[in-house]
Amino acid sequence: MAIEKLKLSKRLQSNMKELGYFTAKEIQTKILSRIIGGHSVIGIAPEGAGKTTTYVLGVLMRLKYSEDDAPKVLILAPNDDKISEIVDRFITISKNKDLHIMGLKSSGSMEEEIEDLVRGVDIVVATPNRARAVYLKLGLNLNRIQTFIIDDAEEIVKQGMQTNVRELAQSCGDVQYLSFSSVEHEKLHLMIDPFMPFATLVEVEELAEEELDTHELVLYQVPNFTTKINLINSLLHDEDVFDKLVIFVNSKYTSETLLERLQVKNSEASVYLPEPSEETQLHSIQDFKQNPKARVLIIANELSNRIDLSGIPFIFHFELPENKADYINQVLKTSSEEAVAITLSTDLELPELKKVEQKLGKKFSVMPLPENLLIYKPSDNSKDKFELDESRGGAFHKKKESNSKTYNYGSGLKARMTRKNKKR
Structure with missing residues (x-):
């Protein structure tokens, strides 16, 4: 499907084409309209299927810029490398100098992060552990969160950060929840079902074109x-x-x-x-x-x-x-x-x-x-x-x-x- 079929804003369409995206990924055709519509979604797709780009586009389409100091989007990721990747993806796709996005990394100074958060930020990207630690120090305001996203949810489960995810989600109240994972399994649902029990599940399979002859x-x-x-x-x-x-x-x-x-x-x-x-x-x-x-x-x-x-x-x-x-x-x-x-x-x-x-x-x-x-x-x-x-x-x-x-x-x-x- 051509990128135009995703019904993105003209600015985002132009940005995507400049980046070399002319064809939409399958997960984008199945999920993006739901994200833009404000639905809570569980996206299951393999590595490289375009999960991160999908929710980046959805957030940019929904985000209303204002002078509000409190963040509107919280994204949880398993490690500092993934945090950097997500922040870079937002900056590259949006090309909006007024977009205030911040990564809370485990290697950073918490005091400096809290000072930056007080100055005002639209999107916060953090590990569950770091986000909860900053929240408990009253540095992360969750009262204005509109969209709560979990990226690489299977890795977050593997690292045992489920409790912090649930506590943060339940502190946000009634918001849009998005969870992305390469697999669906019981441990994933034990983490997300308490706060997104009625979310739409969308699964995408991307297998090699050539099927190997196996037993x-x-x-x-x-x-x-x-x-x-x-x-x-x-x-x-x-x-x-x-x-x-x-x-x-x-x-x-x-x-x-x-x-x-x-x-x-x-x-x-x-x-x-x-x-x-x-x-x-x-x-x-x-x-x-x-x-x-x-x-x-x-x-x-x-x-x-x-x-x-x-x-x-x-x-x-x-x-x-x-x-x-x-x-x-x-x-x-x-x-x-x-x-x-x-x-x-x-x-x-x-x-x-x-x-x-x-x-x-x-x-x-x-x-x-x-x-x-x-x-x-x-x-x-x-x-x-x-x-x-x-x-x-x-x-x-x-x-x-x-x-x-x-x-x-x-x-x-x-x-x-x-x-x-x-x-x-």
Whole structure:
């Protein structure tokens, strides 16, 4: 869509064209009119989709300049680099010398920031922690805020600044709320739902034009590390289906921890090491493939170099590799053999998973968790903690025999399992 279709002011249209923007991004076509109309919006889009530019244009279209000393717009960002980026974007797009915008950086002097705020400012950009600290010192007046924006909300959640966001939002009263994130998940909603429960959710997907040929991609979303282990143990309970699988983790330490907490026979699980070592470790992928008793091989990404996964029906990713290319190499089809690549992800890991989807040009199939899975919830009661995790990772309700194969595998995965069992 041409930039003219966004119904921006002539001045902003001209500024955008001078900057080389002639075509509107998808998120701008879906959200900008709502922002200009004063609606509260949750925008979900990948990195680079144009989220920041979208709300900058919306704010500039709505902002009414006056001699009022109190700020009209508060923007929360996760770090000083993002604050600088946002301030620069406003200045570059607006080209308005009368626009008073200020970044409250964690590295700055709070006393000087408060003095500048008293002189008058239209837009304040800050981290949640810095904004709250200045607010508590009576340096940040929230009484005239019209628009409250959270940028890179997933990173703010990851850094644990949710409480400060909620307190600041609720101090603003009845205003327009905008939240932008690369992912939508439970922790995001726990932060924003108290003050924007009826906001319109708009999601934009931007995948690579070329879709890579991969194995079937399955995703289980779980809340934490222990629940990941519980899920693997629950799936491994079905020995007929999961008779051969590889589990990728990021470090040797994690591989050893996982090995201790798997509920399988000692002879069935091993840790991969390139050199010969203890009997619970294998140094050859071929030995694992040829050993009929071996079911599980745990491989640390830091020790793996293009391992031959042919003939392995299930490839688990307990964690995403830091190098996304490693993940892609592990799920790409290299022959006619079919396999299922199963990824376990917490809410905080989802942003990185979205980046993988962009590179692959396709989305994961999200599977519901097994009904009998015990979701580990840390408790302040040490006795509860012990009871939940006393099995060192095997904490889940055992299925009744009559229900031993009622996993929510999904149609594609079930079809492969059916074919697999017919071959026996």
